[in-house]
Amino acid sequence: MTESQSTPPLPEQPVADVNNNDTTQMVQQALPLAFVRGEAVIDKPEDLFIPPDALEIFLEAFEGPLDFLLYLIKKQKFNIVDLPIQEITLQYMEYVDLMREMKLELAAEYLVMAAMLAEIKSRLLLPRNNVEDDDEEDPRAELIRRLQEYEIFKQAAADLDNLPRIERDTFLPHIDIPDTVQPEVIHPDVDFQELVVAFQVILKRAKAFTHHEITPEVLSTRERMSQLLERLAQTKDFVPFQTLFDVTEGKSGVVVTFLAVLELVKETLIEVIQTAAYGQIHVRSKPAEVE
Amino acid sequence: MSTINDAQLKQLIEASIFSADKPMSIDKLKTTVLAGIKVSNTKIKQILIDIEFDYSDRGVNLIKVASGYRFQAADHLGEMLGKMWQERPPKYSRALLETLALIAFKQPITRGEIENVRGVSVSSNIMRTLIERGWVKAVGHKEVPGRPSLYGTTNEFLDYFSLSSLSELPELIEPESLDLIAKKLESEFMGVSTQEETPKEQQL
């Protein structure tokens, strides 16, 4: 069989005959038309010879050698299952040769495919091994499997492109948010250790700090001082002294309250009165000075 | 000019106001979605009134602003809807943490006292942040000129740090026992032996 003949393309020829056994002729007829027109996106007058750039543009219309082979197969109406390797290889090689002539940079994938086709072809041409060999398989099988798989995903991509999608077919509503809507504030987290460290820093820095003996008892007292002040602030009236104590806190709790009262008295934050000796003691927060 | 039935026209106007990223004027409607559709301004206005009515009791309302019509979340949902967006203020400053530490450990304390200890003024911002956070509150006034507020920590503060009381601070606990201190203070203030005292007997 002749591999190929480099005859100039015949642009005036119509689409190749499927049943044409003269593959060389078919390639020559099909190529120019196919390259410029066909299913490819190029919009060029039908009777034009391939302009220098067209091949490049044509090449860009394909997603690689598998895509291109699929195109050749469909263009020639070959049945993929009975893929005539001989013919398709010739067409492919013509195409690759043309790209070379045009000095286009050939993508490596196209050359790999060319090599694969040549290999398949050579294996098909070899005398068939009559010995039953389990490992022997049609060398076209792998190519066909790949072509089929590629075709599936080529179609899936086209289907995906046809799905309604945001920005093109699906429009989402935008609404105004009234000023009354205030975002929820997420407060920063504070680790208690940070507070302790901050306090230690203060203590170190303030050398003249007088109350630097920090003990849990003092803390309890000062905390109780806040609690007492707050409680007394709820009323202008005197409250009975004993109501400030909660016996359920036990002895230590009562002592803390007691110390807090003393401290508050010392700081003149509360007033303590006792109308008679051993009489009821009353406490109130110190009233604001009246003008 | 193509025609379109009233129901479709209403859907189209409604959808275009919703889809537009700016308010839609009647003019804008006519030059875009309604281009090539024969419809009078009066008709468009009537449809807008219809839509406004349809949405009057919904979660979004049609409102008219200067440059056209717009859908807006219903006003009264304001506060609840705010939870859709979250704002994260920056981490607290060292100044704030020191102020908080002082209030926690030296309460009740005035702002002036905090400033004395820290040696720098305490910004109103810090006090406001602490109060808004619910960790600090004014618990009274100090009876000195100006009657400055005395600040203390709140129960929320304790809850946040999982403390049942400020005395639970392990780092600051000194080995002196409560009884010992109580004894010392009692004898100091009361001048009595503490051995047999009961709290009741300690009354002034």
Place this chain on the structure above:
Amino acid sequence: MSTINDAQLKQLIEASIFSADKPMSIDKLKTTVLAGIKVSNTKIKQILIDIEFDYSDRGVNLIKVASGYRFQAADHLGEMLGKMWQERPPKYSRALLETLALIAFKQPITRGEIENVRGVSVSSNIMRTLIERGWVKAVGHKEVPGRPSLYGTTNEFLDYFSLSSLSELPELIEPESLDLIAKKLESEFMGVSTQEETPKEQQL
């Protein structure tokens, strides 16, 4: 927990779906606008069904996509609404769409596996675009030399195409059963009757 009447609840859910810039899931509703409101999932679902019904014949419809509920302009208005924008929507190259289709249908899949099917290398640009758009993400590594990343699609991918799950993607074509082809080829090539073939011999 505060309470709220049914009408308010419906308005609130409706407004929050409209206000959100992403689809709203029931979980998201519960952690944002409905936080602190006592309401069951069943109740929320019932309200969503009600809202869906209310809007079924309007210009915008409530639909469910992969990551939750969202409103969108009624499908049949799409073409007319397209006239509102001068800008052409983005077009995606075949290379990108084929890569995306492979990831969607054969996930998890490595870049090398994509290249095997497509017969060409996949540009880093395409992978970056898909990842930046949030449609694709690395979901793990294949335990083969080099530990290449395995890619899968995201909910955002499904949202973009208004799908609620991968099962809603258009079905893959089946040009011809590969087994069938294999059998046929073998019988032709080997001159063996297909009847006697064992499964082993049919492997390609």
